[in-house]
Amino acid sequence: MTTMFLIVALMRWFRKRARAFLLLLILVSLSCKNDNVVEYKLSAIPYEIVYAAGRDNTPNPTFDIFVMHKDLTITKLTEGEQNFSPEWSPEGNRIAYWMISPAHSKIIVMMADGSRKTNITSVSPFVTMPPKWSRDGSMLVYDAGAMGLGIINADGSNERYIRTDQYVNYYAWEPDGLRVLYTKKVGRKMQVFSAMNNGTDERLVTTDTTRSHFYASVSPNGRFVIFNEQLDSSTTAVVVLDRTNGNTRFIAAPALFGIWSPDNTWVYYHDGRSNEPFLMSRVHPEGTGREDLSHRPSSQSYSDAVIDISPDGAAVLFWSTRSGYSAYYMMNSDGADPVVVLNDSTVRGVGGWRPR
Numbered sequence: 001m002t003t004m005f006l007i008v009a010l011m012r013w014f015r016k017r018a019r020a021f022l023l024l025l026i027l028v029s030l031s032c033k034n035d036n037v038v039e040y041k042l043s044a045i046p047y048e049i050v051y052a053a054g055r056d057n058t059p060n061p062t063f064d065i066f067v068m069h070k071d072l073t074i075t076k077l078t079e080g081e082q083n084f085s086p087e088w089s090p091e092g093n094r095i096a097y098w099m100i101s102p103a104h105s106k107i108i109v110m111m112a113d114g115s116r117k118t119n120i121t122s123v124s125p126f127v128t129m130p131p132k133w134s135r136d137g138s139m140l141v142y143d144a145g146a147m148g149l150g151i152i153n154a155d156g157s158n159e160r161y162i163r164t165d166q167y168v169n170y171y172a173w174e175p176d177g178l179r180v181l182y183t184k185k186v187g188r189k190m191q192v193f194s195a196m197n198n199g200t201d202e203r204l205v206t207t208d209t210t211r212s213h214f215y216a217s218v219s220p221n222g223r224f225v226i227f228n229e230q231l232d233s234s235t236t237a238v239v240v241l242d243r244t245n246g247n248t249r250f251i252a253a254p255a256l257f258g259i260w261s262p263d264n265t266w267v268y269y270h271d272g273r274s275n276e277p278f279l280m281s282r283v284h285p286e287g288t289g290r291e292d293l294s295h296r297p298s299s300q301s302y303s304d305a306v307i308d309i310s311p312d313g314a315a316v317l318f319w320s321t322r323s324g325y326s327a328y329y330m331m332n333s334d335g336a337d338p339v340v341v342l343n344d345s346t347v348r349g350v351g352g353w354r355p356r
Contacts, residue, residue, distance in 0.1 A: 042339060044070050045330065046315050048354040050086045050095055054346030061346055065097055067112070067354075068342070077114030085130035085349045088112075089137045092355040094154070096131045096140055107131050107142055109154055112354070120156035129169075130349065134177035139197065141171050141180050149182060151197050162199045170215040174222065181205065181216040181225070192216045192227050205241070207248075213239075215257055219264045224285050226251075226258040226267055234273045240285050251287040259306055261333070262313045268293075268306045277303040280318060280335070293335030296322075308352030309333070317341070317352060 049068045054061030064078045065086045082100040089096070092112065099106045099119075110117040120140070131142040137154060144150040148164035149171055162168075164184050171182040179194045190212040192205040205225065206213040212230040219225075225241040229250075237253035256270040256278070264285070271281040271292075279294040293316070294304045302322040309316055316331050320338075328342035328350060342350070 042072060042341065044072065045341060046070070046312075046353075047310055049317065049341070050088060050351040050354065051342065051347055052084045052086055052097070052349045053344050054348070063346070063348055065095065065114075075114070077110065078117075083108075086351040087130050087133060088351055088354055089133050089154070090135050090355055091137050094137070095351070096133065096154075097351075098130070107140065107152075109140075109156075118156060120152055120154065121150070122156075122159055129171065130351075132171060132173060134173045134197075135175050136177055139177060141173065141197075143168065143171075149180060151180065151199070160197075160199055162195045162197075162202075164193075172217050174218055175220060176222070181218065183214045183216065190214045190230075192225075217258055217260060219260050219285065220262060221264045223264070226260075226285075228256060228258075234275045238267065238269050238283075240267070240287070242285075249287055251283050251285065252281065252290070255281070257306075259309060261309050262311060266313075266333075268309065268316070270305055277301050278305055280304045280306050280316075291334065293331070295335055307350055310353045311356045315353070317350070319350075 045068065048070060050065065052063050052065055054063055063082050063084060064076050065083050067075050067077060069075065084098045084100065086095050086097040094109055094111055096107060096109050099108045106119045107121045108117050109120055129143045131140045133140055139151060139153055142150045144161055146167060147161055149162040149168050150159065151162065152159040162180060166184055169183040171180055173180055177197065179196055181192060181194045183190050183192050186209065189209060191209065192213050193202055194205055195202040205216065206227060213227050216225060216227045223243055225243065227239055228236045229239050230236050231253065235254045236256050237250050238255045238258050239248055240251050241248045251267065252269055254273045259268045266282045267285055268280065268282045271279040279292065279296055281290060281292055283290040296302065302320060304318055304320045304322065307317045307319055314333055316333055318329055318331065320327065320329050327340050329338045330341050331338040
């Protein structure tokens with residue numbers, strides 16, 4: 001999950017509370033002062049990281065796409081316009097991102113070294129959520145505003161729409177790429193739907209229509225779907241749907257979002273209510289084995305938010321204010337050894353670890 005996706009999702013859901021989540025997301029302060037951060041300097045990171053950041057320190061900076069390499073060197077991949085929300089392709093050799101100019105917005109696909117930039121959209125997309133790759137890297141889904149969702153092949157061909165007649169939130173691909181999950185409003189409640197990638201056969205995924213449901217993520221093996229259920233004005237729960245038997249279960253509350261480990265065994269989530277600082281936890285999809293990953297002392301009140309799990313499941317990339325400022329960190333999958341990776345106040349979206 002990218003940071004831009006997280007920020008916009010929180011803004012949309014909590015509206016008036018959005019300012020608390022629209023934090024300056026911050027490159028390379030490599031030592032930390034807080035007791036809950038390991039004080040050593042990085043010499044390497046396990047996988048490359050792609051992110052968007054400002055090119056200067058003016059009040060209205062322009063933004064480009066950068067890659068931090070394993071040896072901590074940094075390469076700028078774009079120049080000109082405003083560039084946001086980079087996303088690695090599943091095989092890791094391409095990057096999709098938003099390019100925004102005064103006249104229009106575009107989805108650009110380029111090679112991982114910044115070459116062969118191609119505008120793949122024929123109309124200006126509605127720039128709120130990052131484009132999301134299908135798991136085979138052949139297609140992207142994007143926010144098309146009131147038209148619903150746009151789906152396009154990665155080479156720019158066969159552009160089509162899932163027409164929802166309203167704005168759509170929190171979209172995600174099924175593992176086989178045949179269907180897309182998304183959230184839209186039904187009456188006064190939000191619900192999770194899925195549709196074929198050609199825009200047909202819309203189906204309701206969530207069954208309790210008395211409560212709002214939002215966000216959806218499918219486990220890598222396709223067995224489970226996690227989504228969030230609104231319990232009251234400030235409390236949500238993470239719910240798992242087991243597709244083998246159709247049963248649903250609450251696995252965490254109060255909690256928000258949910259990111260799968262690559263081996264399907266853990267769900268990483270934000271622990272807390274919308275009006276409280278978030279922590280990080282993880283739990284098995286069966287609802288067992290919950291672990292606190294933030295290890296926040298009772299005397300402190302910083303927030304943590306999981307961004308991505310490394311392809312081997314061993315490292316977690318996350319955002320935090322634990323050092324007294326906003327920064328990106330990495331830690332072991334069990335929460336041990338957190339250390340600052342990115343400390344740049346102009347960062348506007350991290351696309352996570354580069355896939356294998």
